[in-house]
Amino acid sequence: MKKKHVYLMPGMAASPKIFELLKLPTNISVNYLSWVPPLKSESLSSYTLRMSELIKVKNPVLIGVSLGGIIVQEISKIIKCEKIIIISSIKSNSELPVSMKMFKHTKIHKLLPLKWIEDIENLALFVFGNKIKVRVGLYKKYLSVRDPEYLKWAINVLVNWNQDYVLKSLIHIHGNEDNIFPINTIKKPVIKIAGSHAIILTKANWFNDNLPKLISN
Numbered sequence: 001m002k003k004k005h006v007y008l009m010p011g012m013a014a015s016p017k018i019f020e021l022l023k024l025p026t027n028i029s030v031n032y033l034s035w036v037p038p039l040k041s042e043s044l045s046s047y048t049l050r051m052s053e054l055i056k057v058k059n060p061v062l063i064g065v066s067l068g069g070i071i072v073q074e075i076s077k078i079i080k081c082e083k084i085i086i087i088s089s090i091k092s093n094s095e096l097p098v099s100m101k102m103f104k105h106t107k108i109h110k111l112l113p114l115k116w117i118e119d120i121e122n123l124a125l126f127v128f129g130n131k132i133k134v135r136v137g138l139y140k141k142y143l144s145v146r147d148p149e150y151l152k153w154a155i156n157v158l159v160n161w162n163q164d165y166v167l168k169s170l171i172h173i174h175g176n177e178d179n180i181f182p183i184n185t186i187k188k189p190v191i192k193i194a195g196s197h198a199i200i201l202t203k204a205n206w207f208n209d210n211l212p213k214l215i216s217n
Helices: 044-052 067-075 098-106 120-128 130-142 148-159 204-216
Strands: 004-009 028-032 061-065 083-087 170-175 191-193
Touching: 004 067, 004 204, 028 204, 044 067, 061 067, 067 083, 067 148, 083 204, 098 148
Parallel strands: 004 028, 004 061, 061 083, 083 170, 170 191
Antiparallel strands: none
C-alpha cells in the first residue's frame, strides 16, 4: 500500500509536541512543521511561501491546528495537496468571533501590551482556551514559541486573514465547547466533537480512531 505523507502544523505559540498523543498507522508517514520566526512586517503569503519550501513530497495531506489551520490552507494555495484537515480552526474570515473582527477594524490588537507572554499561565489560557486552567502546568511544555514579536505578528495575521471562501478537499474538526473560535460562529461543513479548543490533546483517542480514515478516504 502506498504511504500517505502527512504534515502537521501546530497552533499559535505551540510546538509539534502537541501532536505527541497521536498514534497513526505505519502506512501514514508523519512529518512535523514548526513555526519559523517571521521577518519584520512579513506578509502571510510571504511567510507561507517560505513554509511551503519545507514540504518535500508531492500531493501531501496537510493538518493544522488553530492558527496552524490557516497556515496549511495558505500553503495549499502554493503547492498541490491531496487534502487539508483543520482542527480547532476556521475555514474563512466569516468564522472569526465578533471580538476578533473588531480587532481588524479598530486595530486595537496592535496596542495590546504583550508583557503577559512572559507569564506561561496567561499564554496557555490564550492559546488553549480557559477550559485548561486547572491543568496549565501540564501545557507548559507545549508552548515553545514565546517571542513577543512573533506573537504580535501571529495575532495580526489571524484577525486580518482575508479568505472569504471554503477550500475544496477541506475537512474541519471542531470542539463544541471551543471558546477561542466558538462553535456558533463555525459554519458547515464541520465535524463537531465534544471538547474545548485543546481537543488535539484532550481528545487524542478520538483522533487516533478517526484521523486515519479521514486521511485515507
